[in-house]
Amino acid sequence: MVDILKDLLNQPLTPWLSGAGPEGEIALTSRVRLARNLQNQPFPGRAAPAKLGEIVAELQEVSTELAAADGHEYAFVKLEELAPLARYVLVEKHIISPNHAAEPENRALIVRDDAGVSIMVNEEDHLRLQCLESGLNLTDAFNKANAVDDVIEAKHDLAFMEHIGYLTACPTNMGTGLRASVMVHLPALALTKQVGRIVAIATQLGLAVRGLYGEGTEAAGNVFQISNQVTLGRTEQDIINNLSGVVKKVVDKERTARELLANDSKDALADRVWRAYGVLRYAQRISAEEALMLLSEVRLGIDLGVIDEAAPEVFNELLVTTRPNFLQNLAGETVLNQGDSNILRARLIRSKLKGGCNNV
Template structure:
């Protein structure tokens, strides 16, 4: 059943093996020409990850969810240099921290009816939280839809720098917390749409004239297999 869903969405057949690399040295991404670069406000890349030694969030127990948080936070607390930052527990964060995280568009919230129906918001907000580095160019969501959402972002169009930060951080986390991976499915995620690399890359881009023709805008997105999403 799952194979049929995955083949329909991704074109990945039941006999296919998933191949991907998180090695930033293999990323061939030359700078954009100046006339294109000026249109890009920011670049963001995230990956969804779950831990190999635990069930997915739909089946994880309360104690296991706490163990996941403890394990991941211990890895995050070892970050140095540009990755060094602070973890904010949803249970214990101050009102001031909450307001700032909302202002930064970093905070994830409960109350999603689809996540609730799948059992992903049990014991909310226990053992959930957000880490961000001091520069606010790197985030980790803990125990939301997936056990980890690892996010790298910055102003401008430097895709290589954004991916390198993500790659380095994910590798450091995995030194303590092995990610669930399968040779057929790739990285295991809660939703089949995130199977494979579990990666989504996006740019916040200025296209004021194109936005005046939404039908054309959507047809171009469909042609290149990209999605038009919100600004946050």
């Protein structure tokens, strides 16, 4: 367990953020999340601390059950035993939610050795299980989540009503309990001022468009999460198919916008992305927000063949390693203030870009 958690906290790039999946240069990751609750137990928001502790104790068995089913190792981690820094590194790596990290008492995490499966225990629901895949790959993410759900349901009685479906703390999750999302990188649509229209269309189609860390967050680095909003009255396959179809259209729109920039604004585009690369390559200090925006433009330049001195996966990796809590974890016992973080972030980016140059 210790090794799994240590690797998860220190590893700069998890497999599902590698960019190797379908449409991976634009659709970075696909996630399927299922909300489940134990039968005859109060929802976490209504449960006394002792009851929450009972639920954690019962669900500790899930890690063993899943390991027996798929051959991977799983760690069971009580969040209250983790330092705040470790919890917020897990938030930055999309393993737990900010709310889960903020209230660690009688809450836990079950996570697979490759981080492709993780389960929050006693977040808004007793079980929030998520499965992630690289690229636009919602079908595989759903199949993986369904297999995990089958293992859990075989050993634990879940709250379910035939005419409604799975019962959840929030009514918007009832029915399938399924939330699917795709993280997309849309720099060309942002540069051509089309993101607002894409968001409006997606909303009309019953989807939500949020920022890098989901609900309530901004789209840092031109990275957005597109997800379904409705779970009741729709089948899992309908949700997956609808979201996949919309995301494919968004990917096509982004590609069209990239072609427009490359053909009609070639010199201006080259100037912009090389300036961004130059700042990142030589800056001595840089904020988290500026780093993500410049990295987004550099990734666009890489994808369009304007820049050939860095690999595409640099962007995916630095999405994680330039975050404030990951930097503090990297620094160890040395407490970083904001200025220290900006210096370390710039040093990390310089080192990574230098290592990725073809001529070095």
